[in-house]
Each structure stands twice: as structure tokens, then as C-alpha cells.
Amino acid sequence: MSYTVNTLRNMTRSCEMMRDRVKAVVFKPDERKVLNITFGPTAAAELVGRTPEALAKAEKEGRLAPPKQLNNGRRYYTLEDLTHIRKALNIHPGKLAHENAVVVAVQNFKGGVGKSTITKHFADFLALNGYSVLVIDCDPQASTTTMFDIQPEALIDEEETLGNFLSPRSTFDDFRKAIRETAWPTIKIVPSSLGLQDAEWDLTATLTEGGQAVREGLQRLRIGIDSIINDFDVVLLDPPPAMGFLGLNVMAAATGMLIPVPARQLDYLSTIHFMDTIAENIEILEDHGTPVDYGFIRVVCSAYTPSKPGEADMWKMMKATYANFLLNQPILASEEIKNATQAFRSIYESKPSAAHATYQRCRDNLNAVFGEVLNEIHEQWPSKSISRRSSDTAGSVAA
Structure with missing residues (x-):
């Protein structure tokens, strides 16, 4: 193997090792990226196009599951919760089924x-x-x-x-x-x-x-x-x-x-x-x-x-x-x-x-x-x- 090829391959291996070390720090303890995004009642309501009061009412009526709570009592929603809310309240921000992307x-x-x-x-x-x-x-x-x-x-x-x-x-x-x-x-x-x-x-x-x-x-x-x-x-x-x-x-x-x-x-x-x-x-x-x-x-x-x-x-x-x-x-x-x-x-x-x-x-x-x-x-x-x-x-x- 020539000096040039050997040098480039060694550099590639070093870069790959460093990349893996960086990703291990960024995504630890999981090997793959995991979303850790939560939303308070106001932010969640804004994203689904409703008011916090409307979500609270739907939760009280049993149409929506109550939000999760931290130990301090703070209520929050996950990204998956927003998907469930849109489905339960028939909120469709996108196109109709027959329309093209x-x-x-x-x-x-x-x-x-x-x-x-x-x-x-x-x-x-x-x-x-x-x-x-x-x-x-x-x-x-x-x-x-x-x-x-x-x-x-x-x-x-x-x-x-x-x-x-x-x-x-x-x-x-x-x-x-x-x-x-x-x-x-x-x-x-x-x-x-x-x-x-x-x-x-x-x-x-x-x-x-x-x-x-x-x-x-x-x-x-x-x-x-x-x-x-x-x-x-x-x-x-x-x-x-x-x-x-x-x-x-x-x-x-x-x-x-x-x-x-x-x-x-x-x-x-x-x-x-x-x-x-x-x-x-x-x-x-x-x-x-x-x-x-x-x-x-x-x-x-x-x-x-x-x-x-x-x-x-x-x-x-x-x-x-x-x-x-x-x-x-x-x-x-x-x-x-x-x-x-x-x-x-x-x-x-x-x-x-x-x-x-x-x-x-x-x-x-x-x-x-x-x-x-x-x-x-x-x-x-x-x-x-x-x-x-x-x-x-x-x-x-x-x-």
C-alpha cells in the first residue's frame, strides 16, 4: 500500500473514531438520537391550533388524556401527545388524502x-x-x-x-x-x-x-x-x-x-x-x-x-x-x-x-x-x- 493511500486511510479511521466519540457524547446513553422535547400547555395549544382552555375542556370531558406531570406539578406534553391530540380533535393541518404532496x-x-x-x-x-x-x-x-x-x-x-x-x-x-x-x-x-x-x-x-x-x-x-x-x-x-x-x-x-x-x-x-x-x-x-x-x-x-x-x-x-x-x-x-x-x-x-x-x-x-x-x-x-x-x-x- 502506498504512503498516500495508507495516510488517507489512517486519517479516515481517525475521523470516524472521533465522530463516534462526539456522537456518543451528544446522544448518550443511547446510540441513536432520541427526541427529548416537551411542551407546556400554552406551547402545545399553539402548535395544534387550539387554546389551552380548549385542551383543558377536552381533557375534562374525557376526549383527551390528561397531560403528564413533573414532581413539581408542572404539566407537559410530548411530541407523540401532540399527534394524539390532533387525531382525537380531528385537526388536519396538512392536505387532503387525495391531494399530492x-x-x-x-x-x-x-x-x-x-x-x-x-x-x-x-x-x-x-x-x-x-x-x-x-x-x-x-x-x-x-x-x-x-x-x-x-x-x-x-x-x-x-x-x-x-x-x-x-x-x-x-x-x-x-x-x-x-x-x-x-x-x-x-x-x-x-x-x-x-x-x-x-x-x-x-x-x-x-x-x-x-x-x-x-x-x-x-x-x-x-x-x-x-x-x-x-x-x-x-x-x-x-x-x-x-x-x-x-x-x-x-x-x-x-x-x-x-x-x-x-x-x-x-x-x-x-x-x-x-x-x-x-x-x-x-x-x-x-x-x-x-x-x-x-x-x-x-x-x-x-x-x-x-x-x-x-x-x-x-x-x-x-x-x-x-x-x-x-x-x-x-x-x-x-x-x-x-x-x-x-x-x-x-x-x-x-x-x-x-x-x-x-x-x-x-x-x-x-x-x-x-x-x-x-x-x-x-x-x-x-x-x-x-x-x-x-x-x-x-x-x-x-x-
């Missing part, structure tokens, strides 16, 4: 813009608010997979993976087999694996076959998602940072796009190229019989520090440039997010790392941002769309 790609080619962090936090936000979520990690770097406590290298010998499903060497077998459980009861994930890069090469090879082979290669992820499209409210795609066949599969499968752009000049300029490339590749998809029509495209300013003059100026420029396509709320840079992700968590799974007020500001900011995206998602479902109901009302009045 909204498939959102969190997309930008540039690294360091927060794609995986946003995907993880958005998934947790949706789950907290009662939505059923499938996360599909399409990035061979597997950052989102790792944050959901799945080790990509553990899937190397697995046959039921996204990489195997996407490979043109396989048949269109059951996509469900690649779906894994997470610590969140209403979040499932199709993790990234080491074989995903092989699938990219296999898909690229279909170019030599042309015609139907290329068309199937571009649509494999869409076909897989179509097989489970009614089972979830939202499907979140974390794409690779480059536009190869994997990226084209993501674009073909998505029905909405969220584009993270930090308020920095280089990121702003690179996004110009990104959007032009996206448009060109959509034309390529359509030329190969794969029509693409997104219900919404929104830009979110990520990791924003308003106290920095340069970023404040860029925020103004972004508002002037993107206008109605830019979310009203930027994602503020926060040590809380950084500390949480270093512990393989979102802030929705974490306790405050500093002052509680700082943690709450960060959480409130994310809630506001994701609330805007959730409104866009609702507009894709006829049963939830405010604009469609308004239009129907106007039509009835006009009639």
Missing part, C-alpha cells in the same frame, strides 16, 4: 449557503406543526442524512437505497424500500449513501443510448416520488451542489423551489449564474419530454447579519432585485443554529446554548421564515389555498 427543492449550486441546514430545520418545523414529511437527501456529501443520525457509510452494502433506485441498471422497483425512519414520528428520510455518486455516473452513461433511456434517466426520481406522493404532506429535496443527472432528477421531480442566498456579494453574483443555468436545464428537460412547472419559486436570504453594513446593503439590493420572489424575512445568522448543527441537531431539538431570549429570537425568526414557505405550500393544495377560495367566492358573488 408538495415537493420542495432547497437548491443552490454554491456551497456554504445553508441548503442542508435549512432542509433539516424546515423538516423539523413542519413536523412540529403536524405535517407528514419525507426528506430525500440527493447530495453525495450526505450532510442532511448525518443530521438525521444515519451514517452514510453504513449503507454501503445495502441494496435498497436511493442510489440503487436511480441507477438505470435497476428496474423501477418499489421506491418505498429506500425510506427510513427518523427520531421524529412524522419525518421519514431517503438517506444519501456512498452509492449515490455511482448512480450519477450510471445516469450520465445513458446519454450514449439517447431517446427513451435518457428520458427515463431524467425522470427516475420523479417516478419514485409519484409512487408515494399521497402518503406525505411535503417532500423536501436536498440536491447536490452541481447540475449533473442527479441535479436534473431533482429539478424534474420538484414542484416548488426555495433558493438560499446569503447577503454577500459573491453569493449574490453566483446566484445569477445559478438561475440562468436552472433555466437552461429546464429547457433541456422539456426538450427530452420532461415538462417542469413549479408552483412557486422563492429566494430566502440566509445567514444574515443586519449589523454588518455590507450585508445590510446586499439585503436592500436583494429586495430590489428579487421583489416578490424574496421572502420577507431573512434567516438571521445565529450561534444557536451553529451550535445545534455541530451537535447533529436543529434548534427545534435543542436546548438554549446561551441566554433563553437569544434562543427564542432565533426560533421565532425561523418560524417566521418557514411560515412564509408554508403559505406557499398551502397554495398548492385546493383544500388549503386562500387565493383559490377567494377566487371561488368572488366568482359566486359575480354570478
Whole structure:
């Protein structure tokens, strides 16, 4: 074995050992992440869309089980309790059973813009608010997979993976087999694996076959998602940072796009190229019989520090440039997010790392941002769309 190979393998082993030591500290005494999230009566009521008094009344009437209590008498609810409450009170925040999930790609080619962090936090936000979520990690770097406590290298010998499903060497077998459980009861994930890069090469090879082979290669992820499209409210795609066949599969499968752009000049300029490339590749998809029509495209300013003059100026420029396509709320840079992700968590799974007020500001900011995206998602479902109901009302009045 050469010096270079031996050195790289030794470094890999050292990194794996340190990673396991870090996870042992973070998740102890369990090997896997366990959610330890509880809610007081006010927070629980807000999440299910009722008042604390309404929950107390339902409990008194026997429609709900009483909340758990600590030794000091404090009442609390778990994440599972919220699910039971919604079911018992017939609260359905998501779509109707026959409606399709909204498939959102969190997309930008540039690294360091927060794609995986946003995907993880958005998934947790949706789950907290009662939505059923499938996360599909399409990035061979597997950052989102790792944050959901799945080790990509553990899937190397697995046959039921996204990489195997996407490979043109396989048949269109059951996509469900690649779906894994997470610590969140209403979040499932199709993790990234080491074989995903092989699938990219296999898909690229279909170019030599042309015609139907290329068309199937571009649509494999869409076909897989179509097989489970009614089972979830939202499907979140974390794409690779480059536009190869994997990226084209993501674009073909998505029905909405969220584009993270930090308020920095280089990121702003690179996004110009990104959007032009996206448009060109959509034309390529359509030329190969794969029509693409997104219900919404929104830009979110990520990791924003308003106290920095340069970023404040860029925020103004972004508002002037993107206008109605830019979310009203930027994602503020926060040590809380950084500390949480270093512990393989979102802030929705974490306790405050500093002052509680700082943690709450960060959480409130994310809630506001994701609330805007959730409104866009609702507009894709006829049963939830405010604009469609308004239009129907106007039509009835006009009639």
C-alpha cells in the first residue's frame, strides 16, 4: 500500500473514531438520537391550533388524556401527545388524502449557503406543526442524512437505497424500500449513501443510448416520488451542489423551489449564474419530454447579519432585485443554529446554548421564515389555498 493511500486511510479511521466519540457524547446513553422535547400547555395549544382552555375542556370531558406531570406539578406534553391530540380533535393541518404532496427543492449550486441546514430545520418545523414529511437527501456529501443520525457509510452494502433506485441498471422497483425512519414520528428520510455518486455516473452513461433511456434517466426520481406522493404532506429535496443527472432528477421531480442566498456579494453574483443555468436545464428537460412547472419559486436570504453594513446593503439590493420572489424575512445568522448543527441537531431539538431570549429570537425568526414557505405550500393544495377560495367566492358573488 502506498504512503498516500495508507495516510488517507489512517486519517479516515481517525475521523470516524472521533465522530463516534462526539456522537456518543451528544446522544448518550443511547446510540441513536432520541427526541427529548416537551411542551407546556400554552406551547402545545399553539402548535395544534387550539387554546389551552380548549385542551383543558377536552381533557375534562374525557376526549383527551390528561397531560403528564413533573414532581413539581408542572404539566407537559410530548411530541407523540401532540399527534394524539390532533387525531382525537380531528385537526388536519396538512392536505387532503387525495391531494399530492408538495415537493420542495432547497437548491443552490454554491456551497456554504445553508441548503442542508435549512432542509433539516424546515423538516423539523413542519413536523412540529403536524405535517407528514419525507426528506430525500440527493447530495453525495450526505450532510442532511448525518443530521438525521444515519451514517452514510453504513449503507454501503445495502441494496435498497436511493442510489440503487436511480441507477438505470435497476428496474423501477418499489421506491418505498429506500425510506427510513427518523427520531421524529412524522419525518421519514431517503438517506444519501456512498452509492449515490455511482448512480450519477450510471445516469450520465445513458446519454450514449439517447431517446427513451435518457428520458427515463431524467425522470427516475420523479417516478419514485409519484409512487408515494399521497402518503406525505411535503417532500423536501436536498440536491447536490452541481447540475449533473442527479441535479436534473431533482429539478424534474420538484414542484416548488426555495433558493438560499446569503447577503454577500459573491453569493449574490453566483446566484445569477445559478438561475440562468436552472433555466437552461429546464429547457433541456422539456426538450427530452420532461415538462417542469413549479408552483412557486422563492429566494430566502440566509445567514444574515443586519449589523454588518455590507450585508445590510446586499439585503436592500436583494429586495430590489428579487421583489416578490424574496421572502420577507431573512434567516438571521445565529450561534444557536451553529451550535445545534455541530451537535447533529436543529434548534427545534435543542436546548438554549446561551441566554433563553437569544434562543427564542432565533426560533421565532425561523418560524417566521418557514411560515412564509408554508403559505406557499398551502397554495398548492385546493383544500388549503386562500387565493383559490377567494377566487371561488368572488366568482359566486359575480354570478
